[in-house]
Amino acid sequence: MTVFSFDLDTPDPVRLGLIILQADETIERDFRRLLPMETAVHVSRVPSGLEVTQETLLAMQAHLPAAAGLFPDALRFDAVGYACTSGASVIGSARVAELVRAGANVEAITDPVQALIAACRAGGITRLALLSPYVEDVSDMLRQRLAGGGVDTPVFGSFNVAEESKVARIAPASVIDAATRLGADPSVEAVFLSCTNLRTLDLLEEVEVRIGKPVFSSNQVLAWHLCKLAGAPMAPGFGQLMAQA
Known part of the structure; x- marks a missing residue:
């Protein structure tokens, strides 16, 4: 075996994380359009119920730290988004942030609410x-x-x-x-x-x-806020106010 030496590059300049529901079929496709191609977005999923009730939404609390813990350990994230509007409203944004921080090394946390x-x-x-x-x-x-x-x-x-x-x-x-x-x-x-x-x-x-x-x-404002928190650009053309804010 020949062993080769190598150099290490620096991590991506902007690092975003996204925790999405197991049942979500839409947000990943939207985020590919909402964010510039060069923006690194790491995605994890959290178990979600077949029906959307206050009880099933609250149940996600137990899984959020583990979902956040599946992000790469070597990275400190500029911002992580919990991508569930109703879940954030039932659990509360402060509690969501606490649970995500329990699993991920992150500077800022947001959600659609x-x-x-x-x-x-x-x-x-x-x-x-x-x-x-x-x-x-x-x-x-x-x-x-x-x-x-x-x-x-x-x-x-x-x-x-x-x-x-x-x-x-x-x-x-x-x-x-x-x-x-x-x-x-x-x-x-x-x-x-x-x-x-x-x-x-x-x-x-x-x-x-x-x-x-x-x-x-939900996806538009979440992408916008993640970019704001991370100091990253957002792809143009998705809403009047987003382009101005």
Whole structure:
């Protein structure tokens, strides 16, 4: 055997982590478009229930440290995102951060709820129309968390789905119709399309044009906030306000 000497390169300049649900079929594809190709994103998954209830969402707490612990040990991450809007609303962003830090070496931690509140503050938005795929009690927890962050959701609509597997199958035309109808209400300043598994990325611009207001999605604001926290660029072209904030 011939043994060769070698040199070591430095790690990637920006290191992001993403903890996604076992059932999520959408966010990885979205993040490939939302982030520049040169941005390193390491992905781990956390077990999630077949149905989305407060109980199944809370159950993820027990698995978050282990999911975070599957990231490469040699890396210190600039930012890690827990990619579950409803999970973050039920568990709470502070508790999510505590659990992720138990498993990963990370500078900053965010989630879609925290990211949405940050995006609304950046844009001076305090009143949202909220479209959720989930049943009412799960969505109510999200609305309470947003209100605690200074963002009211006086206009609310839902597809009232309990099974997670159905969320990624909701037709884009159905999302566009519902979001447009909610966003047309003059009492709101923007629309939020909740859930990382809902296919929304290609719909944002069309709904914004229809209603003349900013439209946010879980994956969009999460990618934006991760980039903000890490000091990294975000790929252009995904929403009016994201380009300005």
